[in-house]
Amino acid sequence: MTEQSTSWGVGIRARNLQRHFGNLTVLKGLDLDIRAGESLVIIGRSGCGKSTLLRLLAGLDQPDGGQLEFTGETSGTSDHSVRMMYQEPRLLPWKTVIGNVEIGKVESARAKFALHEVELDSKARHWPASLSGGQKQRVALARALAHRPELLLLDEPLGALDALTRSTMHRLIENLWQEHGFTLVMVTHDVSEAVMLADRVIVLDGGAIGLDVSIRLPRPRVATDPAFVGYEARLLEYLTGVPAEAPDETVSKHKRATLLPESGYLAISN
Amino acid sequence: MSLSIRNRVLAGVLPWILPVVLLLAWQTGAQLGWITARVLPAPTDVVAAGWRLTVSGELWFHLKSSFERAAVGFVIGGGIGLALGFATGLSRWLSLLLDSTLQMVRNIPHLALIPLVILWFGIDETAKIFLVALGSVFPIYLNTYHGIRNVDPQLLEMARSYGVKGFALFWHVVLPGALPSILVGVRFALGFMWLTLIVSETISATDGIGYLAMDAREFMQTDVVLVAILLYAVLGKLADLCAKGLELWWLRWHPAYQRGEGV
Numbered sequence: 001m002t003e004q005s006t007s008w009g010v011g012i013r014a015r016n017l018q019r020h021f022g023n024l025t026v027l028k029g030l031d032l033d034i035r036a037g038e039s040l041v042i043i044g045r046s047g048c049g050k051s052t053l054l055r056l057l058a059g060l061d062q063p064d065g066g067q068l069e070f071t072g073e074t075s076g077t078s079d080h081s082v083r084m085m086y087q088e089p090r091l092l093p094w095k096t097v098i099g100n101v102e103i104g105k106v107e108s109a110r111a112k113f114a115l116h117e118v119e120l121d122s123k124a125r126h127w128p129a130s131l132s133g134g135q136k137q138r139v140a141l142a143r144a145l146a147h148r149p150e151l152l153l154l155d156e157p158l159g160a161l162d163a164l165t166r167s168t169m170h171r172l173i174e175n176l177w178q179e180h181g182f183t184l185v186m187v188t189h190d191v192s193e194a195v196m197l198a199d200r201v202i203v204l205d206g207g208a209i210g211l212d213v214s215i216r217l218p219r220p221r222v223a224t225d226p227a228f229v230g231y232e233a234r235l236l237e238y239l240t241g242v243p244a245e246a247p248d249e250t251v252s253k254h255k256r257a258t259l260l261p262e263s264g265y266l267a268i269s270n
Numbered sequence: 271m272s273l274s275i276r277n278r279v280l281a282g283v284l285p286w287i288l289p290v291v292l293l294l295a296w297q298t299g300a301q302l303g304w305i306t307a308r309v310l311p312a313p314t315d316v317v318a319a320g321w322r323l324t325v326s327g328e329l330w331f332h333l334k335s336s337f338e339r340a341a342v343g344f345v346i347g348g349g350i351g352l353a354l355g356f357a358t359g360l361s362r363w364l365s366l367l368l369d370s371t372l373q374m375v376r377n378i379p380h381l382a383l384i385p386l387v388i389l390w391f392g393i394d395e396t397a398k399i400f401l402v403a404l405g406s407v408f409p410i411y412l413n414t415y416h417g418i419r420n421v422d423p424q425l426l427e428m429a430r431s432y433g434v435k436g437f438a439l440f441w442h443v444v445l446p447g448a449l450p451s452i453l454v455g456v457r458f459a460l461g462f463m464w465l466t467l468i469v470s471e472t473i474s475a476t477d478g479i480g481y482l483a484m485d486a487r488e489f490m491q492t493d494v495v496l497v498a499i500l501l502y503a504v505l506g507k508l509a510d511l512c513a514k515g516l517e518l519w520w521l522r523w524h525p526a527y528q529r530g531e532g533v
Contacts (some may be wrong), residue, residue, distance in 0.1 A: 092442070094446035
């Protein structure tokens, strides 16, 4: 396989984005710029609108107001390749692994290469039912990659996986993102996952961006790095509303202590 | 270890004990004259009658007629049921238009239509095929409709967002997703197919297994009647095996159909 990875990321500009469901306002005038090739992670409490935002970006749902446009270098056509990985792998159980990667008119060679990239060559002819949860999500990742996405959206795809598989997947996603250069937007509940993968983390709060943090750490990142822990603490503090120096939380205390000397890394806007 | 082998042998033998005992009792009873041949001829006599019919070619002649009726009726009825199921399953408007009427018609036992069918078509071939087709329509219609409506919406959303649409969406996602349910419908329809065939052939026919049985009754050939009944049993079992074979092949991706231990 000598296939060249020539995908280019696409940027996104959202202005005054609104989405209502009946009387419930999920997004109220959200402004967001995503650079082409950036890795952005969206976190927030349940019901903060992060999945809604992702579905708007995916074109699975339409905003009630505001503008949403793609910016930057494109691959030639006006039709941007946006692909999504869901919480569930959503593999077609009646197609083999390679058949699933080929869905949507993907050439066989490209599908094989994508499967190779997620290190599942040996499972090409297997049925999805015979795979583990982590393997299924890797097939789902290969399926997305085979379409050479300019924008890859991840909707908590690792939520159901065990810790070890998650950390393997983090490395895999990070490597593929760096290699392909697509724009990566991920929604997660997991603060640690956010700090691990993101160039920038935004916290959604009440339908708008509550916190916007650039993570300036070299890759590959190490979760035990004090600066890493500092970012985690900062995000957790915002999410839980509990100040990091809360006396009843020894962990927070520890994180606070490591946060202070590293606070120069924090770039907080809004 | 030896106990489990003994259990396995026992499990293999146990289901056969009752039929073998019954068969032996039947044979003995018939031979000793406890059961008159007109009520129940000896099993050996039934086998002999079967052999006689096979050799004379009569059996194949009637088998062929019945099989043709069953096949033609099933293909017509199944095809209509499948088409209606696709139509109502895929289109909300067609579902609104057709489904409630079809559900109403479905509740009429199709054998209740026999007098009407005889008025319409007389007692020739068309009447029998019509009845068989009618018996096969609804099991397949219902299960096709149900199967399509229950295709995982998450898979549909995924496929659409990956650019799969139109016929490709139907062929790669909707149809395979509905197939387990459709095959359940096929198995039900096969059951109805034989039932309808028996009834329509006993009412009026000049060939077919039903005719064979009715004709033998006229001449009090109980052994031939039993041959005809056994033939229906064998044909029914064969049809079911075919349907099972289709399931094994088409649903081989399904964990429940994968070859493993407890099959």
